[in-house]
Amino acid sequence: MRLRVRIVLVALVLIVGLAVARLVVELRADDLGPDAPFAPTAQQIxxxxYLARAGNCAACHSARGAPPYSGGRGIETPFGTVYASNLTPDAETGIGRWSAGHFWRALHEGRSRDGHLLYPAFPYTNYTLVTREDSDAIFAYLRTLPAVAAPIRPHALRFPYDNQWALAAWRVLFFDRDTFAAEPKQSAEWNRGAYLVRGLGHCSACHGERNVFGATDEPLALSGGIIPMADWYAPSLASPEEAGVAGWTVNDVVALLGTGSTPHASTTGPMAEVVARSLQHLSEPDLRAIAIYLQSIPQAPARQRISSSGADPAMLERGGVIYRKHCADCHGDDGKGTPGSWPALAGNRAANMDSVANPIRLVLSGGYPPSTAGNPRPYGMPPFAQTLNDAEVAAVLTYVRASWGNTAAPVRSFDVARHRQGRVNY
Amino acid sequence: MRSAVALVLALALGSSAIAAESSDGMAKRVAACTTCHGKEGRATSDGYFPRIAGKPAGYLYNQLLNFREGRRSYAPMTYLIDHMSDAYLLEIARHFASLELTYPPPQTLGASSALLERGRKLVTAGDGAREIPACVQCHGKAMTGMQPAIPGLLGLPRDYLNGQLGAWKTQQRHAAAPDCMATIAGRLNAADVEAISAWLSSQPVPVPSAAVPMTTAKLPLPCGSAPQ
Known part of the structure; x- marks a missing residue:
């Protein structure tokens, strides 16, 4: 008996000791040695x-109205607010004292110049796949920006998330350094798309489902998830019922990513920002590569849909009245929309998703696709948060989801109330 | 600066390129605006949202940029226009500026005559001792604004006027530097704000309600939004 207790105790001490040792290893940064000379070419800059746009770095690393890349934007997470750093070459508050090696280590390993661990709100779980060559090019470009001295805002994270040991534990569980390995069986175009989607594009940061620790379950899956704090649902790119594009033409995918709209789908909310700031600036070959990769994502089989037949007839009737008053002018009595201006709601994937977050947010907040070269003067959806109460929003959405062949589940007032508390995403 | 140059350019180029297109469904493209700002951008005095119809294009354009770039904060507004190009924002501004509407008479506010008189005095004569210029010096004798970028002050809800003057005082609302309205609002006390809002919101919108051409050789304060 005594011996058993002893064995268990020794085993426990060993396990704890190993865990602590593992964390110590995680916390320790390698010495990068003296800075290698770095003389970027104009072409590299x-x-x-271009690559900084592909990574949409400026979206997080610029506060509204402040100089681009000067940091300070608060990224809200379930664990507190992480303030994006200043990427301009200011010596005190920016990356003026960084070497190309430091910058590469930040992308590849998630460590700051002094070796401390960075929070994964900076998506190094994706950026770890970025090549050293691309990292150096981005660094070369950032060095050319005007240096901006901007006060460094400390992160406002709750205990224990504000602790490097906790972050080290998170990394042991959810992060491994990686490099992009091309699939020899796939085309060069496919591999280019995979590199952009999984790496710089960090699509899984939104389109991946997150667990309670804020980690994407399958690191690079695109199976859809609620974007933390923003209360928008980033639809699955692996589902024909959500945002999968396996059945689309390549040209349509390129048009959606490059212009924000196609005749049968458009981007609003957080994706409008991605198109506006990043995707519309990418080259046609890169957009095609992304499209080809996205089309190859294995599509989940169609689910057994929850039927809308359970909708309360009184609610449907009320929803129909609201629809004819507020919606039919643009979307049509028949739900067929107005080609080129307003989308059809009959068969509309966004309106009929199992997650009701986006339909509710669209009715409450409205929204425009971005102005782009291909769609410079977008039509938009009015916000109805001021006009319709929770029960009315639920009724009209329930009506839409049960009409013209749509068979999606009803929307409850309770759902609308929950999302009304959500903030618009910026 | 970039936006100021764009504005000057656009106003100088006049109607040509942009106006040629602006009849193309503009009313429908801006359906999201009129949900709150009223039919055709004509808000009434019983709500909060300001009218936007008939205000000078330069003013409306500046406000759209201010929302997009964080000098004004109203999240639902910023969200809607966040990813619109300067050219499209200007087109939207010009669309609403071009509307010439008639407005219903203002509602009776129940403000005391002493309060209204105090408001009238501040608006029409200012207060020299406290270096408060009269509103009419910049916003026009008829208070319908001055081209190209100074807004009219009539046809706006009392709560909205209170809200804006208060926002300037507490530095929640900003404009391009030098921010003349922030300076002036800083010299107003709460009772002044109350009086000005009460009096302005009780005045009828004259016909025509369009902003007049700039008549002042020199504004009492330098204004980044209306550079001279």
């Missing part, structure tokens, strides 16, 4: 500017 231009390439870096």
């Amino acid at each position: 231009e390439r870096g500017a």
